[in-house]
Amino acid sequence: MQVTVNGSERILEEEYSLRMLLSDLGLKNMVIVFLNGSKLKVSEYDILTLSEGDSLQIIKPVGGG
Amino acid sequence: MFPDGKILKVNLSERKIEKEVLPASIYRLYPGGSALGLYLISRDMNPKVDALSPENNLIFSVSPLTGLPISGLSRVTVTTKSPLTDTIGDSQAGGFFPVSLKGNGWDSIQITGKADSPCYLFIDGDNIEIKDASSLWGKVTGDTEKLIKKSLGREDLDICEIGQGGENQVKYASIMNMCNRANGRNGTGAVMGSKNLKAIVLVKTSGRRPKNMVKFTELTKNFQNRLAANEGVAGLGKYGTSGDTLTFSDSGWLPTRNWQRGNFPEGAENIDGGTMYDTVLKERDTCFACGVRCKRVVEIEGKVDPLYGGPEYETVGTMGSYCGITSLETVCIANQLCNMYGLDTISCGATISFAMECFESGLLTLEDTGGIDLSFGNDKALIKVIELIAKGEGIGKLLALGSARAAEVIGGNASEYVMAVKKQEMPAHMPQWKPGMGIVYAVNPFGADHQSSEHDPFVVMPEDSEIRKRLAKVGFNRDYQDQFQLDDDKVRFAFDTQCFFSITDTLNLCQFVWGPSWELYGPEDLVELCKYGLGWDTSLFELMRIGERRINMMRQFNAVNGFTKTDDKLPKRLFKSFVGGPEDGIKLDEQEFTRALEKYYEIAGWDSQSGNPTKGTLRKLSLEWMVDLGEEKLKSTEEIKQKVMN
Numbered sequence: 001m002q003v004t005v006n007g008s009e010r011i012l013e014e015e016y017s018l019r020m021l022l023s024d025l026g027l028k029n030m031v032i033v034f035l036n037g038s039k040l041k042v043s044e045y046d047i048l049t050l051s052e053g054d055s056l057q058i059i060k061p062v063g064g065g
Numbered sequence: 066m067f068p069d070g071k072i073l074k075v076n077l078s079e080r081k082i083e084k085e086v087l088p089a090s091i092y093r094l095y096p097g098g099s100a101l102g103l104y105l106i107s108r109d110m111n112p113k114v115d116a117l118s119p120e121n122n123l124i125f126s127v128s129p130l131t132g133l134p135i136s137g138l139s140r141v142t143v144t145t146k147s148p149l150t151d152t153i154g155d156s157q158a159g160g161f162f163p164v165s166l167k168g169n170g171w172d173s174i175q176i177t178g179k180a181d182s183p184c185y186l187f188i189d190g191d192n193i194e195i196k197d198a199s200s201l202w203g204k205v206t207g208d209t210e211k212l213i214k215k216s217l218g219r220e221d222l223d224i225c226e227i228g229q230g231g232e233n234q235v236k237y238a239s240i241m242n243m244c245n246r247a248n249g250r251n252g253t254g255a256v257m258g259s260k261n262l263k264a265i266v267l268v269k270t271s272g273r274r275p276k277n278m279v280k281f282t283e284l285t286k287n288f289q290n291r292l293a294a295n296e297g298v299a300g301l302g303k304y305g306t307s308g309d310t311l312t313f314s315d316s317g318w319l320p321t322r323n324w325q326r327g328n329f330p331e332g333a334e335n336i337d338g339g340t341m342y343d344t345v346l347k348e349r350d351t352c353f354a355c356g357v358r359c360k361r362v363v364e365i366e367g368k369v370d371p372l373y374g375g376p377e378y379e380t381v382g383t384m385g386s387y388c389g390i391t392s393l394e395t396v397c398i399a400n401q402l403c404n405m406y407g408l409d410t411i412s413c414g415a416t417i418s419f420a421m422e423c424f425e426s427g428l429l430t431l432e433d434t435g436g437i438d439l440s441f442g443n444d445k446a447l448i449k450v451i452e453l454i455a456k457g458e459g460i461g462k463l464l465a466l467g468s469a470r471a472a473e474v475i476g477g478n479a480s481e482y483v484m485a486v487k488k489q490e491m492p493a494h495m496p497q498w499k500p501g502m503g504i505v506y507a508v509n510p511f512g513a514d515h516q517s518s519e520h521d522p523f524v525v526m527p528e529d530s531e532i533r534k535r536l537a538k539v540g541f542n543r544d545y546q547d548q549f550q551l552d553d554d555k556v557r558f559a560f561d562t563q564c565f566f567s568i569t570d571t572l573n574l575c576q577f578v579w580g581p582s583w584e585l586y587g588p589e590d591l592v593e594l595c596k597y598g599l600g601w602d603t604s605l606f607e608l609m610r611i612g613e614r615r616i617n618m619m620r621q622f623n624a625v626n627g628f629t630k631t632d633d634k635l636p637k638r639l640f641k642s643f644v645g646g647p648e649d650g651i652k653l654d655e656q657e658f659t660r661a662l663e664k665y666y667e668i669a670g671w672d673s674q675s676g677n678p679t680k681g682t683l684r685k686l687s688l689e690w691m692v693d694l695g696e697e698k699l700k701s702t703e704e705i706k707q708k709v710m711n
Contacts, residue, residue, distance in 0.1 A: 028296045032525050041527045061522030062309050063583060064494055064515040
């Protein structure tokens with residue numbers, strides 16, 4: 001299936017979970033995920049399965065150093 | 066039970082050593098680090114003295130927690146009047162020196178006067194000596210440490226020192242320890258140099274035992290699991306602070322070519338922490354008892370000595386993207402030079418990038434630069450100019466003043482290219498993307514500082530995240546869809562997290578390990594640390610008050626020196642939209658920013674006309690003794706001391 005991640009198209013297998021996608025990107029829970037314009041809760045990261053045409057914005061917040 | 070404080074007082078003019086015991090009832094209000102330094106300097110010194118005069122105090126402070134066996138607890142604060150900003154000066158450094166300072170029985174060393182010839186201070190418990198340093202003057206930091214150890218015939222020493230930068234009183238000279246840990250900002254090294262003080266040498270000591278070992282262990286057990294579960298801090302360990310440089314650039318928030326752009330596609334990947342990890346990183350170093358191991362140690366054979374550590378994100382930014390430099394090798398060499406000579410990498414790189422823009426716009430010519438082509442991206446020029454700055458030669462003599470003063474000399478429209486607040490050059494985090502942080506850049510008493518409040522992106526985290534749960538404990542509980550808003554809640558977020566960061570600079574905690582959101586340990590852990598580490602049964606309320614007290618002390622010190630809200634200004638460039646690139650259209654809205662600043666002053670309890678603390682706010686914070694500080698120009702320190710004790 002095809003989804004959009006931060007403006008770029010990505011082909012994923014069917015029944016691909018959000019957690020699997022985050023893992024592909026090297027991310028865990030310190031991340032902000034908007035799915036089709038709505039911000040997800042962290043508790044949803046482990047239960048959500050992605051669908052064809054989903055649009056995701058994934059933001060890793062970074063502080064100072 | 067809160068302890069008394071032990072202050073070592075050294076008068077270099079009279080070569081006099083005295084000791085002071087600060088009663089616990091007072092020490093608890095100013096419990097170490099920055100707050101303790103502020104208390105001593107405000108109590109004992111006329112705030113209006115010239116920063117490079119013998120009267121200026123140079124104060125090194127640790128905290129009652131320093132040396133406890135847990136990550137992030139070995140830092141030292143230097144407090145002085147800054148020769149760069151003419152405000153209060155404040156700077157922290159890590160390593161092992163802080164633990165040895167505490168281990169030798171001292172909470173603070175307060176240095177006044179000026180030695181009649183170069184000297185260094187030797188401390189072995191209560192045995193304090195002022196030793197001759199004439200043979201060390203002119204030596205780089207690495208040679209200084211080696212020669213001191215050789216002359217004393219021992220290796221078990223922790224040393225902080227200045228290089229030629231401090232000796233030549235470069236306005237942004239730093240104080241180094243271990244040759245790679247820097248009290249970098251505000252020109253503290255220049256003050257040390259003005260006193261003919263080359264180094265402070267401590268006999269190395271070990272850490273301390275917690276008051277309640279069993280309960281304390283609850284904080285340290287399963288450390289590796291805690292670290293592994295915190296991807297932010299774990300990432301710092303592997304790739305260092307510059308591990309997100311490429312991401313910053315791709316997102317449009319990497320200051321490039323003196324802040325003309327936020328995107329550095331031609332160079333960001335080359336200088337990123339991931340590239341450093343894959344190429345020149347030799348090992349990861351750490352501070353006392355810290356399991357994070359975030360410090361870079363790089364090696365380039367024949368060119369970069371691991372003794373001088375490696376570049377952090379700020380250096381990668383200021384010596385890299387600010388100056389258009391695409392070579393990681395050049396950035397590493399620049400970092401090494403700054404650590405050898407004792408120069409703040411942020412102000413040094415930013416001042417050179419200012420000069421590069423002046424050169425490219427014709428305000429500086431080849432004649433001015435002594436034939437050096439100071440175009441952006443010129444690696445050789447960057448290296449050459451750092452050397453000249455340290456030695457006060459050629460164009461280096463002008464740039465040693467910092468960008469703001471150099472602009473006054475250059476004239477024309479050079480001031481438009483100064484990217485500084487209160488004459489301190491801005492670090493590599495862009496207020497256009499982080500407007501709450503931008504508020505603190507503007508109001509921070511010692512100039513623009515990126516480690517004085519939490520950064521905006523964390524307000525967007527989901528409300529059920531650990532980060533938001535922690536932020537709620539310091540008063541922030543609002544859901545944002547993006548990081549750009551600058552409404553009342555964001556201003557409160559800026560102020561409240563500023564108070565929390567102010568606690569960490571008082572207790573001398575590493576801000577990667579201890580903080581209000583993404584860090585390894587949060588607010589509730591800090592209360593437990595104080596209780597089980599020290600036997601100090603405190604609360605988050607008391608701690609936030611301490612943080613707020615410190616900010617107000619700094620602001621009041623500045624008020625005496627004539628600073629007002631008119632000095633809380635960001636460079637005009639930040640209010641102009643970028644065109645093109647990932648930063649297209651991004652800017653700070655000037656009207657919104659001005660409104661937010663006014664709200665900040667209200668929230669902080671500061672006068673709306675002057676922007677300075679009101680009498681009511683000072684009294685709330687037990688600072689009634691500072692209420693008349695501005696009117697007591699020549700008040701004797703004895704009279705002020707009496708006021709404080711009463």
